[in-house]
Amino acid sequence: MIKTWHLGDDRQSLVLASHDGRLPEVVYWGLALPDGEALEPLAAAAIMDVTGGMVDENAPTSLSPEASRTFPGQTGLTVRDADGAVLRPNFVIHSEEQSGNQIILTFVDTECGLTIIFDLSLTAETSLLRLQTRLQSKDDIIVDWLAAPVLPAPAHTNEMIEFSGRWCSEFQTCRLPVAPGARVRDNRTGRTDHAHFPGLIVCSKATSNTAGDAYAFHYGWSGGHKMVAEELADGRRQVQFGHATSSMAKGKSFETAPLYATFSDSGFNGTAVRFQRHVRTQIVRDARTPRPVHYNCWEAIYFDHKLEDLKSIADRAAELGAERFVLDDGWFGRRDDDTTSLGDWTIDPRKYPNGLTPLIDHVTSLGMEFGIWYEPEMINEDSDLYRAHPEWVLGPADQTRGRQQLVLDMARRDVRDYLFDQMSAVLGAHKIGYVKWDHNRVLPIVDAAQTDGVYELFDRLRVAFPHIEFESCSSGGGRIDFGILERTQRVWLSDSNDALERQRIQHDAALFLPASVTGSHVGPRHCHTSGRVIGMSLRAWTAAQRHMGFEMDPRELTPQEAETLKAVTQWWKANRDWLMSADILRLDTVDPAVIAEIQVAEDDQKFAAFAALARPSDQILPYPVRLAGLDPQAFYRISLANRDEAHHLSRGAPLLKSQDMSVSGQYLMSHGLTLPWRFPETIWVIEGQRVSA
Known part of the structure; x- marks a missing residue:
């Protein structure tokens, strides 16, 4: 017997499947499936073969992979009874509730006296998944690890971006190849921490700011946390987030923080914009408007x-x-x-x-x-x-x-x-x-x-x-x-x-x-x-x-x-x-010395782009800066907000140095803007206003 559930909108779909009442696993996560797509065939098609040197059935990478199913990797739950004896629950379905874009699934193990609840929702306005796991026990237990609902890292991805850093140099990105085994980051500092921002992006080598598949995760918790990104010997991958190891005490009720996640096929900007909008509209409350200097x-x-x-x-x-x-x-x-x-x-x-x-x-x-x-x-x-x-x-x-x-x-x-x-x-x-x-x-x-x-x-x-x-x-x-x-x-x-x-x-x-x-x-x-x-x-x-x-x-x-x-x-x-309500899109720059971004207004009528030259370029003259997030068929009036800062060593006549210009969004995104020469440690500020053709 196969039971399926679907969370989706016009941007992405997440499909879950449970076999014979067991814990469900994600059998599809990607671009939005068409209306009328039959889900049971997807669940059946996701069943992988077995061959020599394996057990006779693959334990599912479920929302909480179980030791009782002979799961060969990091399990979603590590739990002991009050005397310290390890428990290996074997959960079966108890109830389900679905209302709009929220699904609550409850599974029980009566012998261990445990109930696990998965609260899964998709925020329609921002296309961001919010996933949380709760564990309840009839007796006192000791929980060493409880993962938020576990998500797969699809086989076509081959890289991941972690976040590290230090005091005065936060949000350092580290782009690593996906490899067999578990990449574990256990932040035991008791706070989010400079060196352990609780985020991860799984992508492909070809993924850039503006193109390619990206699966982004954020664990919404202000204490110590743990991340596991694992590739099993059979090739399957999983991503887990939860509180730091051993941070939960003895008790009868436990829950993870929310895990936020989203998929986009338009590069890192696709996932970034969803997180930005979600923070602005769903997370932060009662902020001053306008924002004061x-x-x-x-x-x-x-x-x-x-x-x-x-x-x-x-x-x-x-x-x-x-x-x-x-x-x-x-x-x-x-x-x-x-x-x-x-x-x-x-x-x-x-x-x-x-x-x-x-x-x-x-x-x-x-x-x-x-x-x-x-x-x-x-x-x-x-x-x-x-x-x-x-x-x-x-x-x-x-x-x-x-x-x-x-x-x-x-x-x-x-x-x-x-x-x-x-x-x-x-x-x-x-x-x-x-x-x-x-x-x-x-x-x-x-x-x-x-x-x-x-x-x-x-x-x-x-x-x-x-x-x-x-x-x-x-x-x-x-x-x-x-x-x-x-x-x-x-x-x-x-x-x-x-x-x-x-x-x-x-x-x-x-x-x-x-x-x-x-x-x-x-x-x-x-x-x-x-x-x-x-x-x-x-x-x-x-x-x-x-x-x-x-x-x-x-x-x-x-x-x-x-x-x-x-x-x-x-x-x-x-x-x-x-x-303050614009989308921030990071720009892919040919010159690695340039850090550039564009901020596009909610109504798409205007934008501001910033291109900073952090160090000397390897070449003499600046490469064009290609913009992003614009309507290719629209025309924009372009000006330099700080045109008066052009240095006298910029001796040529690029158009923007002396006057505004009107060009299409297609030109701005395909060719880009040629900016005047400048010294390192300076910045050009580009303003754009949508105009009629």
């Missing part, structure tokens, strides 16, 4: 808070175009450096003898919203909180410290109550519209209860202060995922304000993140994380590619730098309404 004072003052200096900085930031002013680390306890006061969330009377009100009143009088920095999950040993409650620390007393700090046990209700009360006292007494929520070290132990506790505190604060926007910062990009984005409206992509690093980081993060939630700031002339000195034009236009902000001492700017920054900020404000 952001100013953060950290790289201007660090811990040296002086009211008159801050007022002066606020004056200058507002003059440059800022609409939000964020007071960063150093306003609380006796916080003169990073060795003290985390946990003591009361205003420092030495720095603010009259409290924060004089600064807030000044900021708001300038027309800016006021924001403030917190690091709620952390504690210093030199703090009143630690002296009162050393038992609130997560992990052993002799653990290695991280950045001079320890971690609070967020699974404890009394810890969360304390933090809620401390934060509420400040947030409720002042006109505060924004919180930058930092998290500056890995955890001493991996425990899902820590993340659950953080989520609970976030959710409680969101209810109490619905007018406040939250930013997720974890030494920059150490906690960026769809789980934290359900509770925040912005992420701090990296602590690096080096515009060249930012170009690469933003480019790769766009595979999952839209511009509207991705904070990008104009840093100081002399970058404190790289030591480089970068011109204002590249710094400003790089920030203008995402949610724009400043993070430097604006009093250091020369008149020319200030003029450039004002002009770019005005350009961003004039275009942000459509830019």
Whole structure:
């Protein structure tokens, strides 16, 4: 007996099949099947042969491959009873529910007392699958591994793209060949982490930004996680995501985070746009519209808070175009450096003898919203909180410290109550519209209860202060995922304000993140994380590619730098309404020194393209930059937004250097734009407006 289910829209289809009431497996995942396609023949056709040296029947790569079926690879569930004895459940179907584009399938093993539930849905607006596994037991059990619903990596794919990185260099991509055996990445840092963004793209060698098959995955969880990408000896492949190994405790009920996935035959941009739209419309809630120009004072003052200096900085930031002013680390306890006061969330009377009100009143009088920095999950040993409650620390007393700090046990209700009360006292007494929520070290132990506790505190604060926007910062990009984005409206992509690093980081993060939630700031002339000195034009236009902000001492700017920054900020404000809802498409460039992307408006009437030359090109003259995502039959008026930056060593006469042009989308995507010559570490900004032929 074969039972089938179909989740699909006009872009993709996912077909499941169960044989004889056993756990279902994916028998088709790809382009949308036509209406009327019979599914049972697909299920029968997916049955693979057996030959010498094999067992007599292939165990299915089901939504949770089972040890009881002699599955030869990573199983979807590793579970023990309360005494530690290994259980090998043998699930059979119990019930099914289907409503529109959601399917809930329940399977049971009465002998083991276990129930496994698969919650599968496809969001019609964004064509993104959302898949989750739940496990229930009649007795206490120990779960060492529970995978979200397991998906196949089809045989015609032969490469995968993983995401790694480090502090100040997040979202590094690593393109690897698919090979026999298991590629396992077990992130046990307790947070999403710089080095383990929970994403994966399975593709072919020929897949590019604009063409080819891509299967993209993201695990929406803010704690430690594990990824398994495996090719079995028989050639089948599977992809698993779940919480980090051993992060789940003893209990009777367990669930994975949602696994988001999608297929596209139009390259990495096809999957990227779906993730971007899903974050923008389905994940992030209550974001300010329009997105305000952001100013953060950290790289201007660090811990040296002086009211008159801050007022002066606020004056200058507002003059440059800022609409939000964020007071960063150093306003609380006796916080003169990073060795003290985390946990003591009361205003420092030495720095603010009259409290924060004089600064807030000044900021708001300038027309800016006021924001403030917190690091709620952390504690210093030199703090009143630690002296009162050393038992609130997560992990052993002799653990290695991280950045001079320890971690609070967020699974404890009394810890969360304390933090809620401390934060509420400040947030409720002042006109505060924004919180930058930092998290500056890995955890001493991996425990899902820590993340659950953080989520609970976030959710409680969101209810109490619905007018406040939250930013997720974890030494920059150490906690960026769809789980934290359900509770925040912005992420701090990296602590690096080096515009060249930012170009690469933003480019790769766009595979999952839209511009509207991705904070990008104009840093100081002399970058404190790289030591480089970068011109204002590249710094400003790089920030203008995402949610724009400043993070430097604006009093250091020369008149020319200030003029450039004002002009770019005005350009961003004039275009942000459509830019913050635009699709970001990465461009395939012939010159590897060029990082380029195009942002196309929702209504397809306009676009902005950015082409940065990160280093010297190997050839003398620039190659044409081919665009993407346009209507080939439409005509567009093209101009250079920063035409006045053409250098005198550009001595020729490319058309765009002196005037606008009108050409077809077909020309722009097939041939591309010939841009004026420029020095490295500069950028061209191309504007396009759809016009009649």
